[in-house]
Amino acid sequence: MKVLTLNFLTCAVKACKSTSAAFPLHPKDCELVSDTLEANPKLLFNILPRIDWNALIITASELGFPTLPPTPPTPEQLENDPKMMQELHTLLLETQISEGSLVCANCSHEYRVKEGIANFLLPNHLV
Amino acid sequence: MDSGSVVEPERYEEQHVHQVYEQIASHFSSTRYKPWPIVKSFLQSLPPGAVGLDVGCGNGKYLPVNRDVFIVGSDRSTNLVKIASQHQPHAAVVADTLALPHQAGRFDFAISIAVVHHLSTPERRREAIREILECLNEGGRALIYAWALEQKDSRRGWDEGHEQDVMVPWVMKTGKKNPNEDGSTEKTFQRYYHLYRSGELEADIVAAGGKVVESGYEKDNWWAIGQRDPGNKP
Ligand SMILES: [Zn+2]
Numbered sequence: 001m002k003v004l005t006l007n008f009l010t011c012a013v014k015a016c017k018s019t020s021a022a023f024p025l026h027p028k029d030c031e032l033v034s035d036t037l038e039a040n041p042k043l044l045f046n047i048l049p050r051i052d053w054n055a056l057i058i059t060a061s062e063l064g065f066p067t068l069p070p071t072p073p074t075p076e077q078l079e080n081d082p083k084m085m086q087e088l089h090t091l092l093l094e095t096q097i098s099e100g101s102l103v104c105a106n107c108s109h110e111y112r113v114k115e116g117i118a119n120f121l122l123p124n125h126l127v
Numbered sequence: 128m129d130s131g132s133v134v135e136p137e138r139y140e141e142q143h144v145h146q147v148y149e150q151i152a153s154h155f156s157s158t159r160y161k162p163w164p165i166v167k168s169f170l171q172s173l174p175p176g177a178v179g180l181d182v183g184c185g186n187g188k189y190l191p192v193n194r195d196v197f198i199v200g201s202d203r204s205t206n207l208v209k210i211a212s213q214h215q216p217h218a219a220v221v222a223d224t225l226a227l228p229h230q231a232g233r234f235d236f237a238i239s240i241a242v243v244h245h246l247s248t249p250e251r252r253r254e255a256i257r258e259i260l261e262c263l264n265e266g267g268r269a270l271i272y273a274w275a276l277e278q279k280d281s282r283r284g285w286d287e288g289h290e291q292d293v294m295v296p297w298v299m300k301t302g303k304k305n306p307n308e309d310g311s312t313e314k315t316f317q318r319y320y321h322l323y324r325s326g327e328l329e330a331d332i333v334a335a336g337g338k339v340v341e342s343g344y345e346k347d348n349w350w351a352i353g354q355r356d357p358g359n360k361p
Contacts, residue, residue, distance in 0.1 A: 043194070
């Protein structure tokens with residue numbers, strides 16, 4: 001599961017969804033792998049404003065990545081900084097959580113990630 | 128399913144939808160590769176960087192249509208999600224359509240193709256549509272497809288007046304190397320479907336708190352594009 005994906009996921013429990021504590025989910029005991037994927041600047045430039053940057057800062061630091069700047073780079077900055085673009089591409093699209101859990105800080109439920117696939121099916125008592 | 132049934136809809140769908148797809152996943156996947164034209168043009172019309180959902184993504188056959196957007200697919204079947212997650216740059220997770228792991232108001236678009244017709248009560252079908260619409264931001268659009276009752280020229284031949292809740296067989300060849308106990312080489316699975324009649328999908332979208340911006344019929348299916356409607360408080 002990509003780091004980018006985590007920016008668009010929250011707890012599946014109805015009562016959690018509207019709370020700010022449920023987002024982002026927190027990686028726990030996660031194994032990371034890196035895929036090689038050709039960068040698509042058109043996607044990367046345009047998706048930046050769609051990303052919840054503050055949540056990404058939390059996710060990146062919890063996964064042990066270097067601290068991100070407090071605000072996202074502008075498309076112009078990215079265009080003139082191929083290194084920054086490659087780093088963002090690597091973080092968002094190439095880095096994968098292969099094993100581990102994603103924890104909701106509101107209800108403490110842990111969603112398992114196995115072989116890169118996150119499972120959000122809820123046990124009966126949480127539905 | 129008939130309303131007098133004692134089986135809970137969740138358990139009914141588990142047996143007659145989810146377990147079937149899990150078992151037929153790879154065979155089903157090998158037969159599902161050609162995207163429907165309306166879905167294709169909907170996805171191709173999106174601006175680069177748009178972020179959306181494919182609810183009930185199955186093997187992810189719509190994910191390769193546009194690689195300049197980012198789609199988070201979801202499906203109940205782990206086996207299908209494993210296949211779907213191979214379509215870069217997109218993503219796929221295992222989730223229930225009635226409990227999506229997404230924030231409200233966050234997404235530019237959603238598709239849900241041939242999914243809501245697997246839910247066995249009107250309430251659950253509307254709840255699924257509500258769940259999808261809630262994820263959309265203002266102006267976000269959801270394309271929803273469901274199998275039509277009116278398809279008299281199809282192989283199945285259903286039409287107006289037929290029972291809308293049906294079991295549809297899926298025949299899987301087991302191959303000569305793995306015959307059944309009686310020596311036959313086919314295995315039949317029964318899947319539950321609710322066949323939508325004309326106007327029903329649009330009515331469900333409105334009942335789910337949305338509005339319909341466009342709708343139509345394509346190859347034995349009704350489709351509709353819905354949006355959130357802040358003025359619609361059911
Ligand atoms: Zn939670």
